[in-house]
Amino acid sequence: MVESKKSVVISCAGLGSRLGLATTKALIKFNGVSLIGLQLELLREVEDIRVVVGFQANDVIEEVKRYRKDAVFVYNHDYFNTKTGASYYLGAKDGYEYAVGFDGDLLVHPDDLKKLLDTEGEWIAYADRSSDDAIMCKVNGKGDVLSFPGREGDYEWTGPCCIHKGKLRYSSGHVYNLLEPYLPMKGVLVRACDIDTYDDYQRAIEFVKSW
Amino acid sequence: MTRFIFDLDGTVTKVKILPLLADHFPIRKEIQELLQETSEGNTPFVESFIKRVYMLAKLPIDEVRNCISKIDLCDRVVAFMRSHQQNCVTATTNLRCWVVDIEERTGCPLFCSSASEFDNHILKLTSILKKENVVQRYKSEGEKVVYIGNGNNDVEAMRTADVSIASGLVSPPVSSVLSIADYVVYNEEALCRLLNQLIEC
Numbered sequence: 001m002v003e004s005k006k007s008v009v010i011s012c013a014g015l016g017s018r019l020g021l022a023t024t025k026a027l028i029k030f031n032g033v034s035l036i037g038l039q040l041e042l043l044r045e046v047e048d049i050r051v052v053v054g055f056q057a058n059d060v061i062e063e064v065k066r067y068r069k070d071a072v073f074v075y076n077h078d079y080f081n082t083k084t085g086a087s088y089y090l091g092a093k094d095g096y097e098y099a100v101g102f103d104g105d106l107l108v109h110p111d112d113l114k115k116l117l118d119t120e121g122e123w124i125a126y127a128d129r130s131s132d133d134a135i136m137c138k139v140n141g142k143g144d145v146l147s148f149p150g151r152e153g154d155y156e157w158t159g160p161c162c163i164h165k166g167k168l169r170y171s172s173g174h175v176y177n178l179l180e181p182y183l184p185m186k187g188v189l190v191r192a193c194d195i196d197t198y199d200d201y202q203r204a205i206e207f208v209k210s211w
Numbered sequence: 212m213t214r215f216i217f218d219l220d221g222t223v224t225k226v227k228i229l230p231l232l233a234d235h236f237p238i239r240k241e242i243q244e245l246l247q248e249t250s251e252g253n254t255p256f257v258e259s260f261i262k263r264v265y266m267l268a269k270l271p272i273d274e275v276r277n278c279i280s281k282i283d284l285c286d287r288v289v290a291f292m293r294s295h296q297q298n299c300v301t302a303t304t305n306l307r308c309w310v311v312d313i314e315e316r317t318g319c320p321l322f323c324s325s326a327s328e329f330d331n332h333i334l335k336l337t338s339i340l341k342k343e344n345v346v347q348r349y350k351s352e353g354e355k356v357v358y359i360g361n362g363n364n365d366v367e368a369m370r371t372a373d374v375s376i377a378s379g380l381v382s383p384p385v386s387s388v389l390s391i392a393d394y395v396v397y398n399e400e401a402l403c404r405l406l407n408q409l410i411e412c
Contacts, residue, residue, distance in 0.1 A: 072396055073396065094374070
């Protein structure tokens with residue numbers, strides 16, 4: 001079977017306002033290494049890295065270039081009025097057939113990330129609940145994702161996800177809003193840590209130490 | 212059909228043309244002053260371009276042309292252009308009589324400004340290329356236009372194009388370009404990957 005080509009879209013356009021560190025989340029540090037730097041280290045085998053930038057775009061670009069001079073930077077100029085759904089769409093629309101959507105505030109265990117990148121076709125990743133401010137997903141016995149009911153559900157929706165780019169439409173909403181019309185979708189349980197608040201950040205530091 | 216319009220200076224060429232000419236001819240000081248004024252935003256691009264033309268008009272056309280004809284080009288970008296000749300053109304405000312050899316080196320049509328000539332010297336400017344007109348021309352023919360550029364004189368063309376790519380291959384794109392670009396890339400591998408993806412969209 002010929003493997004489909006994938007782009008990895010890392011959305012780093014947001015303000016990071018809930019974290020309260022006055023910096024976009026991609027630039028927060030883990031033992032001296034930026035979050036985007038950690039992600040790019042784990043994604044070093046991926047050919048097409050597309051980083052969506054908005055808030056602090058120049059700083060994010062300079063940091064990414066330290067790791068991947070061959071990244072494509074995608075502008076979300078309307079980052080103040082949009083959420084991750086817009087960035088995912090903008091990053092994916094001109095890329096390869098399938099687009100892996102990866103939030104700039106997400107850390108996935110390296111073994112699980114490798115498994116995800118080797119998974120063919122469309123999928124949604126989820127994790128055991130860890131975040132204070134989580135959107136949950138409902139999952140059936142096979143592990144397929146059935147819905148995103150909000151604050152109640154079986155697992156935390158952390159992403160990443162992978163979908164054919166032709167199914168994406170511009171939206172000022174969240175990535176899970178873009179996925180909802182295509183549910184149920186294949187689900188994959190991963191060890192992941194989503195960083196929305198300062199407490200999440202502290203948990204993520206411990207998570208990285210456990211690798 | 213997808214149409215790719217490439218800015219010449221610092222997108223197709225590996226070095227900037229004006230500093231190259233400054234190194235070859237006894238006009239270094241004047242050119243440096245002009246570049247400084249333009250980069251600081253004190254001189255609008257068209258004014259700067261007209262000054263440039265009359266500065267270079269003192270030089271024999273064939274010597275300027277010969278100097279530019281040897282300029283290093285971005286190998287991968289040129290390879291893309293040569294393998295997609297039906298889709299690609301170059302747009303530059305430089306005078307055709309100076310840069311005409313680029314057409315043969317890229318294998319693609321060149322849109323430029325023009326001047327009347329006498330005795331191997333520029334007599335006067337006859338037209339200044341507005342790059343956005345090139346974009347409009349192809350859009351009006353129903354083509355999807357992708358514009359790749361990096362300077363102040365690319366902004367309107369990028370704003371008019373369906374897809375705009377800021378090129379940081381040689382030097383950082385100016386901030387006015389970044390404020391409207393859909394993409395920015397910093398090496399040829401990234402640019403050519405993106406161009407190949409766009410041609411398949």
